[in-house]
Amino acid sequence: MxxxxxxxxxxxxxxxxxxxxxxxxxxxxxxxxxxxxxxxxxxxxxxxxxxxxxxxxxxxxxxxxxxxxxxxxxxxxxxxxxxxxxxxxxxxSLNDPMESELRLGIIPTLGPYLMPHILRAIRDQYPNLKLNLVEATTNDLKEMMLARQLDLICLATMPEFEELESQHWFDEPYILACPVEYALKDNTVMQWSQFDQEQLLFPSTEHCMRDQTMGFCNLAAASDRRVGSSLEMLRQMVAAGEGAALLPALSVLGSDGMNGLITYHPIAGRTLERAIQVSWRKNDYRIDTFAGFLSFLRTVVLPL
Structure with a gap:
């Protein structure tokens, strides 16, 4: 014994x-x-x-x-x-995981623009849910998931970790933001092949959006380019006339507070969008609950 x-x-x-x-x-x-x-x-x-x-x-x-x-x-x-x-x-929460705490991590280029469109629906559907939101970069969110500090993460890239399962939520198009000096009528469609990509500004390196937008361009390394540390800084740089930028569609809804210094343009000639994913740990006992939560989120109409 x-x-x-x-x-x-x-x-x-x-x-x-x-x-x-x-x-x-x-x-x-x-x-x-x-x-x-x-x-x-x-x-x-x-x-x-x-x-x-x-x-x-x-x-x-x-x-x-x-x-x-x-x-x-x-x-x-x-x-x-x-x-x-x-x-x-x-x-x-052995009885109902959606009546306790849910820790949701989301990237900063998405959270502030997405959450206003879904929070009311979530609170109506799950009135007893305690939703804790965490905003952090993609790498930080992945590490927090593996350390069990978060339950779900919402990213614009597929996590590389075997421990995580990811499912597609929605596709978000990119919109071209141009300074008023370009003399373009707001909301006119831009042909991507005719746009001078050398004029583009990019997010800083901690944002996965930088690699995505770089991938749309036939450009050399962007290390010598001016960058914005956030979407709002990038928007202000466009308004200042420093160049143009690709911005996610949800981030350009409503007033931008720039007093007409920026025009926004849908893009034709190539599909420029990012795939929004929701990820959870494969060994989490709530995986069926999370899949059901994502199915509900897909029913919420987004203004895209």
Whole structure:
């Protein structure tokens, strides 16, 4: 018969303290993150080290590092805490996942322009749902999904991770935004082959939209081009006369606040659009619920 060691003296909260210290490389900052005093977090970790029989951290006067034994221990508690959080997720709403918390991540080139068109429908359909929205870049959202910090993510690219399943939601066309100096009538159709692509401005590198819009162009690397750190900055650069830009269709609805300094043009001659995807973890017990939620979202009419 296998005799297991006693788990006396081990707690998940102490494991979280160790994670926080390793992440911050500081007992002081870890204490702030965990909401306790520095002496308290130091004392708890020393008690755990005494229970384990080895130091997790080297606390010499002029350096701070994780010991080799501590590195091994950290890898183990990372797994334990990930599974513990998954257990909490699973037990939070066994009856109806859509009557509890749903953490939805969305990219900044989509969220501010899409959410106003769907939030009323979501709240009417799921009145008890606690929807928590997180805006971050594509790479950050993927990492947050794998760390179980989000339940769903909405992207304009397909995630490369095997752990995630993605389904198509809708296609969003790009619209060409031009400065008033081009003397073009607003809403006239532009032939893509006749447009001088050297005039294009691009988003900065953290946005996946940059690679997408670059892919529509027959241009060399855009490293020497002026870039906008957000869609709104890109729009202001167009209004200032610096060049033209491809903007997602939802972002150009309504007044742009630019007092007629920009004209907007549908594009003909080539399909310029991005595919909006919704992704979740393949091992999430709520995958059927998420698929049903996406089916509902597809019924919401978007002004495209």
């Amino acid at each position: 296998v005799v297991h060691q006693s788990l006396s003296g081990l707690s998940l909260r102490d494991f979280e303290y160790i994670q926080a210290v390793a992440r911050n490389k500081s007992f002081g900052q870890a204490a702030i993150d965990c909401g306790i005093s520095q002496p308290a977090i130091s004392q708890q970790i020393r008690k755990l080290e005494a229970r384990l029989g080895f130091p997790i951290f080297d606390r010499s006067a002029h350096s701070f590092y994780v010991t080799p034994a501590g590195e091994m221990f950290l890898k183990k508690i990372d797994v334990i805490l990930t599974e513990a959080r998954a257990l909490l997720d699973a037990t939070a």
